[in-house]
Amino acid sequence: MPELNLLSELERRLEGEFISDGFELFEFGEPKHDAWSDAQEFVEAFLPFAQATGSGSFYALWRIDDRADLATLPIVVFGDEGGVHLTGRNLRDLFCQLASDRPLSVDWSDACFGEYEGYHRERDGAPQAHQSYVAWLNQHFGLEPASDPNDLIEAARNDFGARFETWIEPLTQEI
Template identity: 70%
Template sequence: MPELNQLNDLEKQLGGHFISDGFELFEFGEAKHDGWSDAQEFIDAFIPFAYANGSGAGYALWRVDDRADLATLPIAVFGDEGGIRLTARNLRDLLRQLACDRPLRVDWGGASFAEYDGYHREREGAAEAHATYVEWLNQHFGLAPADDPDELIYAVENELGERFEAWIKPFIEEG
């Protein structure tokens, strides 16, 4: 995906500093969700690509259909403490959420971006890395941080939440 390749280049440029609290790309498609279900249909329906927070939650594209442009697929998050939720309608919405630099919380009850507490920006270079990301986002995609990243979660839940819940239910036992 060109967008993720560009983001990967930016992460390399930043020398290990997070662009957003806890977000970090990993090998595209690396199976980090196969412990949730052993059903091949479930495993094939998600394309993992990044850690969502510092405690192990992970983002994946949900193959809701067979569209060719993967960047337009909805984004799901696999919670480190349980729960699989939709977080964004597409990659651009996720990029706008990340520009808010707030930690993502996810469990069986839902997903939301917590209020910013600032601890990670106190590390040397962290604030500059995030500012570089926000500038990069505007230059490459003409996008700005979301006014409220949770509004983008509500949007995808309103659009696809019931469909996602119905699809995932046969594969997952809620904790």
């Protein structure tokens, strides 16, 4: 995916500094969700691509259909302690959420972005990494940080929530 390849290049240039609290790309499509359901349909429907939190939650694209442009697929988060939730309508929504630099909280019932805490920015180089990301986002996509990243979660739920819940419930009843 061109968008994730560009972001990966930025992460390499930043030499390990996080662009946003808890976010880090990993091998695209690497299965991390196969323990959530035995249903092949479930496993094939998600393309994991990044850590969402420092505790192990991760982001994945939801293959809602067979569209060619994967960046337009909805974004879900798998919680390290449970829960699978929509978080964005597409990759650009996620990019704007990351630019707000607020920590994501995920549990069985919900996913939401908390208030900015700033503790991860105390290391040398960390504030510059986030500023570099915000500039990168504007340069490559003409986008700005979301003023409230939870508004984008709500938009994803409005657009895809009913369909997602109807689809996922029978596939995850045993977890």
